[in-house]
Amino acid sequence: xxxxxxxxxxxxxxxxxxxxxxxxxxxxxxxxxxxxxxxxxxxxxxxxxxxxxxxxxxxxxxxxxxxxxxxxxxxxxxxxxxxxxxxxxxxxxxxxxxxxxxxxxxxxxxxxxxxxxxxxxxxxxxxxxxxxxxxxxxxxxxxxxxxxxxxxxxxxxxxxxxxxxxxxxxxxxxxxxxxxxxxxxxxxxxxxxxxxxxxxxxxxxxxxxxxxxxxxxxxxxxxxxxxxxxxxxxxxxxxxxxxxxxxxxxxxxxxxxxxxxxxxxxxxxxxxxxxxxxxxxxxxxxxxxxxxxxxxxxxxxxxxxxxxxxxxxxxxxxxxxxxxxxxxxxxxxxxxxxxxxxxxxxxxxxxxxxxxxxxxxxxxxxxxxxxxxxxxxxxxxxxxxxxxxxxxxxxxxxxxxxxxxxxxxxxxxxxxxxxxxxxxxxxxxxxxxxx
Amino acid sequence: xxxxxxxxxxxxxxxxxxxxxxxxxxxxxxxxxxxxxxxxxxxxxxxxxxxxxxxxxxxxxxxxxxxxxxxxxxxxxxxxxxxxxxxxxxxxxxxxxxxxxxxxxxxxxxxxxxxxxxxxxxxxxxxxxxxxxxxxxxxxxxxxxxxxxxxxxxxxxxxxxxxxxxxxxxxxxxxxxxxxxxxxxxxxxxxxxxxxxxxxxxxxxxxxxxxxxxxxxxxxxxxxxxxxxxxxxxxxxxxxxxxxxxxxxxxxxxxxxxxxxxxxxxxxxxxxxxxxxxxxxxxxxxxxxxxxxxxxxxxxxxxxxxxxxxxxxxxxxxxxxxxxxxxxxxxxxxxxxxxxxxxxxxxxxxxxxxxxxxxxxxxxxxxxxxxxxxxxxxxxxxxxxxxxxxxxxxxxxxxxxxxxxxxxxxxxxxxxxxxxxxxxxxxxxxxxxxx
Numbered sequence: 001x002x003x004x005x006x007x008x009x010x011x012x013x014x015x016x017x018x019x020x021x022x023x024x025x026x027x028x029x030x031x032x033x034x035x036x037x038x039x040x041x042x043x044x045x046x047x048x049x050x051x052x053x054x055x056x057x058x059x060x061x062x063x064x065x066x067x068x069x070x071x072x073x074x075x076x077x078x079x080x081x082x083x084x085x086x087x088x089x090x091x092x093x094x095x096x097x098x099x100x101x102x103x104x105x106x107x108x109x110x111x112x113x114x115x116x117x118x119x120x121x122x123x124x125x126x127x128x129x130x131x132x133x134x135x136x137x138x139x140x141x142x143x144x145x146x147x148x149x150x151x152x153x154x155x156x157x158x159x160x161x162x163x164x165x166x167x168x169x170x171x172x173x174x175x176x177x178x179x180x181x182x183x184x185x186x187x188x189x190x191x192x193x194x195x196x197x198x199x200x201x202x203x204x205x206x207x208x209x210x211x212x213x214x215x216x217x218x219x220x221x222x223x224x225x226x227x228x229x230x231x232x233x234x235x236x237x238x239x240x241x242x243x244x245x246x247x248x249x250x251x252x253x254x255x256x257x258x259x260x261x262x263x264x265x266x267x268x269x270x271x272x273x274x275x276x277x278x279x280x281x282x283x284x285x286x287x288x289x290x291x292x293x294x295x296x297x298x299x300x301x302x303x304x305x306x307x308x309x310x311x312x313x314x315x316x317x318x319x320x321x322x323x324x325x326x327x328x329x330x331x332x333x334x335x336x337x338x339x340x341x342x343x344x345x346x347x348x349x350x351x352x353x354x355x356x357x358x359x360x361x362x363x364x365x366x367x368x369x370x371x372x373x374x375x376x377x378x379x380x381x382x383x384x385x386x387x388x389x390x391x392x393x394x395x396x397x398x399x400x401x402x403x404x405x406x407x408x409x410x411x412x413x414x415x416x417x418x419x420x421x422x423x424x425x426x427x428x429x430x431x432x433x434x435x
Numbered sequence: 436x437x438x439x440x441x442x443x444x445x446x447x448x449x450x451x452x453x454x455x456x457x458x459x460x461x462x463x464x465x466x467x468x469x470x471x472x473x474x475x476x477x478x479x480x481x482x483x484x485x486x487x488x489x490x491x492x493x494x495x496x497x498x499x500x501x502x503x504x505x506x507x508x509x510x511x512x513x514x515x516x517x518x519x520x521x522x523x524x525x526x527x528x529x530x531x532x533x534x535x536x537x538x539x540x541x542x543x544x545x546x547x548x549x550x551x552x553x554x555x556x557x558x559x560x561x562x563x564x565x566x567x568x569x570x571x572x573x574x575x576x577x578x579x580x581x582x583x584x585x586x587x588x589x590x591x592x593x594x595x596x597x598x599x600x601x602x603x604x605x606x607x608x609x610x611x612x613x614x615x616x617x618x619x620x621x622x623x624x625x626x627x628x629x630x631x632x633x634x635x636x637x638x639x640x641x642x643x644x645x646x647x648x649x650x651x652x653x654x655x656x657x658x659x660x661x662x663x664x665x666x667x668x669x670x671x672x673x674x675x676x677x678x679x680x681x682x683x684x685x686x687x688x689x690x691x692x693x694x695x696x697x698x699x700x701x702x703x704x705x706x707x708x709x710x711x712x713x714x715x716x717x718x719x720x721x722x723x724x725x726x727x728x729x730x731x732x733x734x735x736x737x738x739x740x741x742x743x744x745x746x747x748x749x750x751x752x753x754x755x756x757x758x759x760x761x762x763x764x765x766x767x768x769x770x771x772x773x774x775x776x777x778x779x780x781x782x783x784x785x786x787x788x789x790x791x792x793x794x795x796x797x798x799x800x801x802x803x804x805x806x807x808x809x810x811x812x813x814x815x816x817x818x819x820x821x822x823x824x825x826x827x828x829x830x831x832x833x834x835x836x837x838x839x840x841x842x843x844x845x846x847x848x849x850x851x852x853x854x855x856x857x858x859x860x861x862x863x864x865x866x867x868x869x870x
Binding site for chain 2: 294302317
């Protein structure tokens with residue numbers, strides 16, 4: 001720890017990971033923080049890689065590169081460990097080891113900060129060192145800093161985000177080109193915007209980790225993975241964009257955490273219909289956006305590149321320099337003092353978009369309307385589309401008035417049992433922006 | 436100073452000003468920071484008003500209210516002085532006195548931070564106390580915090596902002612309703628969105644103070660009032676919105692600071708034509724938005740309520756709690772180490788919109804085009820509008836290709852001397868968002 005706070009001294013950085021983000025961090029340190037007049041004099045003194053023979057996107061002395069994380073952490077020249085490996089283990093083990101060895105840690109790892117963040121923050125506090133993680137959510141967008149420092153007098157009412165660039169890229173393409181999910185996913189994979197195993201992104205896990213991290217900060221409440229509602233984008237079809245557009249909406253993968261003393265705290269990740277009138281509808285491509293509503297400040301909007309080596313390195317370096325300047329450790333700060341109860345998704349209340357393949361015969365709508373009515377759900381509008389005369393099918397698209405999730409799930413079962421219903425193709429929630 | 440950093444102790448707040456913002460701060464302190472389990476235990480221990488008999492929007496013990504700022508500053512119970520008086524003097528005097536007395540200061544005063552900010556920050560450093568001023572720019576939007584802390588590894592390329600709610604309210608109304616400036620100004624005054632003397636807002640002074648404060652932080656460079664180009668919105672007419680719209684633009688009062696080693700640093704406040712395609716065009720009403728472009732992070736966007744007692748109090752309280760938590764003093768932090776040269780507006784390079792009342796006769800456009808050509812300015816497009824056959828007048832609206840400001844000013848003189856030109860009604864700059 002002695003090495004970390006310096007004035008005319010060098011702070012040694014140990015990098016766990018020297019891929020594209022690690023190389024960008026190393027470049028920033030090398031190019032920007034060797035000047036004598038800078039109060040922040042930094043130096044990369046050790047780096048861990050999986051394979052020392054692989055070429056790197058940064059000119060770094062090969063003698064400081066190794067494959068042994070523990071030796072980097074133990075290196076007495078290392079004052080700040082920068083963890084860029086990702087995943088829960090072994091990252092958790094290495095971060096814990098570093099904190100216990102009196103090293104400050106900066107991480108870009110949303111998964112470990114979601115699943116084990118409170119343990120790690122407690123370990124940092126016990127060892128009187130800092131653990132900062134701005135880069136774990138929203139890439140280069142300052143969002144953790146504002147929640148930790150700038151908005152601390154507020155009771156946060158909602159955090160709503162488009163926080164996964166891969167899915168936003170895919171959904172934007174689907175919206176603009178009428179393309180199908182699988183085609184756009186292949187294209188995103190070719191462009192390097194999606195992994196060969198795309199599950200972390202398209203099934204919503206990445207967004208879930210991030211909203212959990214933001215919710216902990218905003219609400220002083222642990223929001224474990226298994227209490228967050230999660231639904232990915234694989235079931236969103238080109239048709240849904242077409243029909244949603246006719247109704248005045250686009251479709252985005254939203255991550256939301258809302259809390260009040262009355263309702264408790266609900267966190268959810270799912271594709272949502274968003275009215276073209278609200279700004280979230282215009283966040284396109286790989287952009288990320290986070291909307292935070294505080295009771296004093298009102299609605300705030302943060303937007304920028306949510307991923308990429310340089311934006312991520314910007315956030316990592318911001319945290320490194322924060323430590324060098326002596327920023328206080330600070331788990332959280334908003335005006336809430338008591339953790340919230342976790343609310344159930346069953347109590348979520350919103351409008352629903354339902355797409356059903358029905359037999360094209362009289363009385364179908366009446367049957368569906370009756371089933372919805374039995375569950376206390378009333379209909380706002382109906383489209384009948386793509387009538388297939390040969391096979392006697394049609395698409396029935398229903399927009400409901402606001403209803404309770406539990407009631408809707410009951411209605412869904414009953415709709416599926418109707419003779420005239422061939423299948424309920426999709427059920428999507430409409431994001432409620434009512435004041 | 437001993438009173439300011441506490442754990443189980445109360446930090447005393449002295450309020451210089453108990454108007455609508457001061458009352459909102461006092462309410463926040465009273466409602467939110469008396470809890471025993473909060474690490475931040477705050478108390479308003481003294482407040483200064485002009486008139487002690489006036490009713491207040493907060494329930495505060497009248498025995499702590501006085502008309503004497505010096506006694507509040509000297510009060511040994513006061514650890515943090517919150518300055519909400521505005522203006523250069525006597526605010527500068529009071530802040531200096533407080534800092535020299537070892538008190539931390541939080542201010543919402545853009546004018547004093549623009550004109551005397553570097554002196555005040557130096558005084559704070561000399562006395563080992565903190566001076567924070569998040570509320571001075573953008574109301575509740577965290578923008579100074581991100582520049583001080585989160586973006587410190589970046590070389591900032593541009594800061595572009597809609598940063599004055601009053602003028603944005605007026606221009607938005609003019610755009611939506613085709614109304615004239617004076618009518619909308621009167622309406623804004625009735626609604627309380629504009630002062631009875633509107634000059635600080637509509638002539639661009641408020642925006643100028645704010646962009647100067649942001650430029651100091653972003654570029655480590657003093658940008659005094661007299662080197663910032665300033666032009667208000669009084670000369671923007673309903674007609675200009677009509678013609679701009681035909682060309683694909685709206686009109687906003689922008690405050691911009693851009694810098695590079697090649698060009699130096701140019702700060703400017705003026706109405707600008709903004710393409711409907713860029714997000715700034717959609718920032719409407721009293722909203723504020725700040726776009727920051729950093730070389731690592733890329734373009735970031737911050738948006739929210741730029742004024743109002745509660746948003747301003749949110750920013751003030753964020754700074755107060757920052758001090759209580761022990762945040763480091765930090766004048767600036769971005770990766771620039773040398774101040775920039777100040778550039779001249781004469782070298783600014785952009786497209787121009789020119790509206791001219793001409794005699795409706797052959798050869799007029801040729802004459803104007805010749806004069807522009809002589810100044811090395813070529814024409815992108817031309818509209819002839821509102822031909823008044825009776826009087827033989829017409830509006831000639833010219834959009835140029837990008838040109839140098841000095842050349843344009845030369846051309847303007849020559850255009851005014853043409854026989855066929857009755858008057859050059861307006862010259863507006865087009866904001867250049869080229870990548």
